[in-house]
Amino acid sequence: MSSSIRRTDLLALSNLRNDGRKPHEIRRMRVQMSPLSVSTISGSALVEMGLTVVLATVRGPVDCLRRADENPDQAVLDVTVQSAPFSSSADRRVANPKTDRRLIEASHMLKRAMEAAILLHLYPKSRIELVVSVLADDGGRLCAAINAATLALMDAGIPMKDFVCACSAGLPGTSATPDSHALTLVDLNRQEESSTGGQAATHMPVALLPQRNTLVLAQCEARLPNLDTLERVLDAATEGCRAVFDILQAAVREHAATVLAARSGTTRIVSAFD
Amino acid sequence: MSHDTISPSSSSSSVKHLVIPGQILAVSSLSDPNGQDSFLRGHGTYVEKTETEDRLVASVLGIVQRVNKLVSVESVSDGVYVGQVGDLVVGRITSVTSQRWKVRLIPHARDAALPLSGVHLPGGVQRMRTAQDSRDMRSYLQEGDLVSAEVHKTQQDGSLLLHTRSVRYGKLENGCIVTVPPKLIPRRKNHFTTILNQQFQVLWGCNGVIWMQRAMPDLEATGGPELVELQERRRVEHASMPLSPEERRNLARLRNAIECLRLVFCRVTQEAVEQVYETSLALNLNVSQMLVPVNVIRLTEPSRKAEG
Numbered sequence: 001m002s003s004s005i006r007r008t009d010l011l012a013l014s015n016l017r018n019d020g021r022k023p024h025e026i027r028r029m030r031v032q033m034s035p036l037s038v039s040t041i042s043g044s045a046l047v048e049m050g051l052t053v054v055l056a057t058v059r060g061p062v063d064c065l066r067r068a069d070e071n072p073d074q075a076v077l078d079v080t081v082q083s084a085p086f087s088s089s090a091d092r093r094v095a096n097p098k099t100d101r102r103l104i105e106a107s108h109m110l111k112r113a114m115e116a117a118i119l120l121h122l123y124p125k126s127r128i129e130l131v132v133s134v135l136a137d138d139g140g141r142l143c144a145a146i147n148a149a150t151l152a153l154m155d156a157g158i159p160m161k162d163f164v165c166a167c168s169a170g171l172p173g174t175s176a177t178p179d180s181h182a183l184t185l186v187d188l189n190r191q192e193e194s195s196t197g198g199q200a201a202t203h204m205p206v207a208l209l210p211q212r213n214t215l216v217l218a219q220c221e222a223r224l225p226n227l228d229t230l231e232r233v234l235d236a237a238t239e240g241c242r243a244v245f246d247i248l249q250a251a252v253r254e255h256a257a258t259v260l261a262a263r264s265g266t267t268r269i270v271s272a273f274d
Numbered sequence: 275m276s277h278d279t280i281s282p283s284s285s286s287s288s289v290k291h292l293v294i295p296g297q298i299l300a301v302s303s304l305s306d307p308n309g310q311d312s313f314l315r316g317h318g319t320y321v322e323k324t325e326t327e328d329r330l331v332a333s334v335l336g337i338v339q340r341v342n343k344l345v346s347v348e349s350v351s352d353g354v355y356v357g358q359v360g361d362l363v364v365g366r367i368t369s370v371t372s373q374r375w376k377v378r379l380i381p382h383a384r385d386a387a388l389p390l391s392g393v394h395l396p397g398g399v400q401r402m403r404t405a406q407d408s409r410d411m412r413s414y415l416q417e418g419d420l421v422s423a424e425v426h427k428t429q430q431d432g433s434l435l436l437h438t439r440s441v442r443y444g445k446l447e448n449g450c451i452v453t454v455p456p457k458l459i460p461r462r463k464n465h466f467t468t469i470l471n472q473q474f475q476v477l478w479g480c481n482g483v484i485w486m487q488r489a490m491p492d493l494e495a496t497g498g499p500e501l502v503e504l505q506e507r508r509r510v511e512h513a514s515m516p517l518s519p520e521e522r523r524n525l526a527r528l529r530n531a532i533e534c535l536r537l538v539f540c541r542v543t544q545e546a547v548e549q550v551y552e553t554s555l556a557l558n559l560n561v562s563q564m565l566v567p568v569n570v571i572r573l574t575e576p577s578r579k580a581e582g
Contacts, residue, residue, distance in 0.1 A: 039381045039382070039453065040381045040382060041382055042351070042382040042383075043351065059382050060382065060383075061354075061383065061384060062382065062383065062384055062385075063376075063384045063385055072431075119320060119333055123432070124431045124432075125431045125433075126384055126431075126432075154294075154295060154334075154335050154351075155351060156351060156382075157334055157335075157349040157350075157351035157352070157354070158334075159295070159318065159320070159333035159334050160295045160296070160333055160334075161295070161296060161320070161331070161333065162295055162296030163294070163295060163296060209296070210296075211296035211297065211298075212296065249294060252294055252335055253292060253294065255350075256292050256335055256336075256350045257292070259350050260292075260337075260350065262538075262539070263538065263539035
């Protein structure tokens with residue numbers, strides 16, 4: 001039995017990644033618009049990217065809690081990213097979204113990305129509340145959060161310039177050396193994000209307004225060997241964002257079609273007595 | 275659910291005009307002096323200017339509507355209530371501050387304000403508001419109370435000021451509310467109606483909240499200054515008199531009739547509600563059976579036909 005080939009070796013031989021994907025393939029995405037029918041929120045969306053599951057809810061535009069928070073020119077976007085205690089298998093602590101640095105950073109990035117798209121000037125002196133809950137985390141938490149937030153805002157009917165689509169790209173830990181011509185990977189999972197063999201993996205989440213072709217977020221913490229690499233990674237991530245956009249767009253259109261069909265009474269009616 | 279393609283069954287005629295945020299709706303080039311292809315920006319759109327042309331882009335998910343040059347997008351989601359002066363609204367008091375009550379008209383939207391100067395206080399219409407009155411605000415209306423009011427003013431930032439300076443407005447007790455999307459309630463001349471053989475009084479709030487209560491027998495109206503007190507007496511009497519089981523059942527039937535219309539997204543008007551109510555009686559349906567999907571379809575058949 002010791003001579004048998006391990007599964008990971010077999011995948012490596014056939015140039016596939018540890019979850020069987022091709023280098024430029026994004027993970028399977030599943031999208032659900034308005035999974036929650038609660039009257040106190042105005043929109044919600046559930047997004048799965050592979051094994052990462054994220055739920056976004058939107059409330060608003062509502063009154064600001066304090067006068068001092070009001071902005072006379074535009075709405076204030078309040079973003080909270082929280083993580084369920086069962087979201088990752090490694091870390092079972094309950095992270096407080098107000099004090100946990102990673103969550104604060106994620107909510108900042110999410111806020112910056114969404115502010116680029118929402119037409120905030122239409123609702124002066126009010127507040128739009130966006131809460132993102134990470135239910136399962138297998139890498140790419142921020143990207144999934146951005147995609148879910150876009151759909152939740154759309155479900156709430158809040159005007160936006162465009163979709164915000166996010167996807168990550170990077171180099172695996174073992175190939176971050178300047179001479180290697182390893183393929184860039186798209187939509188990294190947790191194992192690919194983490195460092196292997198002392199070499200930190202390069203990992204760059206990117207968010208895009210796909211129909212205007214505007215980059216609104218690109219974050220990279222690793223040291224890149226040269227500018228060419230940056231370009232390559234950025235291109236790969238942009239391609240990933242476009243693939244994400246196709247999926248989101250189809251989901252949104254399907255959702256709208258079902259809502260309109262339900263209104264004309266042609267399809268099943270969802271009622272509490274069903 | 276497949277997300278790769280739009281399922282063919284869901285594509286009907288209305289879906290053709292469905293647009294997503296960021297989709298370009300119209301382009302007008304600046305070099306064209308006649309403005310042949312110009313447009314007017316409506317709700318749900320924004321204009322993006324480039325050096326050579328102006329682009330009209332959708333900002334919400336919805337259906338494109340065009341009236342001559344005005345292009346707008348009607349959102350698929352349940353729309354927010356945009357108040358107009360004179361609208362009847364039904365809301366719940368959420369907080370009491372020094373000079374005003376905050377009234378929640380829609381659960382996920384901004385609260386409206388009901389200033390102390392906008393309510394009738396006992397002891398005459400022209401009475402000054404004293405410091406004592408502002409201390410006693412909770413004795414008139416407190417958190418959780420339902421009120422009917424009229425929109426007095428819309429402020430620059432879109433928030434609403436209300437008033438209840440009429441005998442018809444004020445605290446609501448001993449009845450039932452249903453909430454429907456605001457766009458289902460058309461603006462009418464009269465938003466207070468007594469329907470179904472004078473059985474129920476219904477308040478059609480423009481913010482999508484409908485209040486219903488059993489109709490009280492008319493006390494002899496003498497008019498003049500006593501009218502206010504008469505109305506007040508009637509209100510107190512109604513609030514303190516419990517409903518009989520029969521009245522309660524009828525009220526529940528009325529509530530479910532409105533709920534039926536909401537489920538199929540039909541306009542909630544007096545005629546439509548009465549029709550559903552009568553049909554449910556004719557079909558000998560239990561109150562609880564009314565919301566079973568098959569029955570909802572059956573009951574709302576004429577209303578859906580009328581909507582087209």
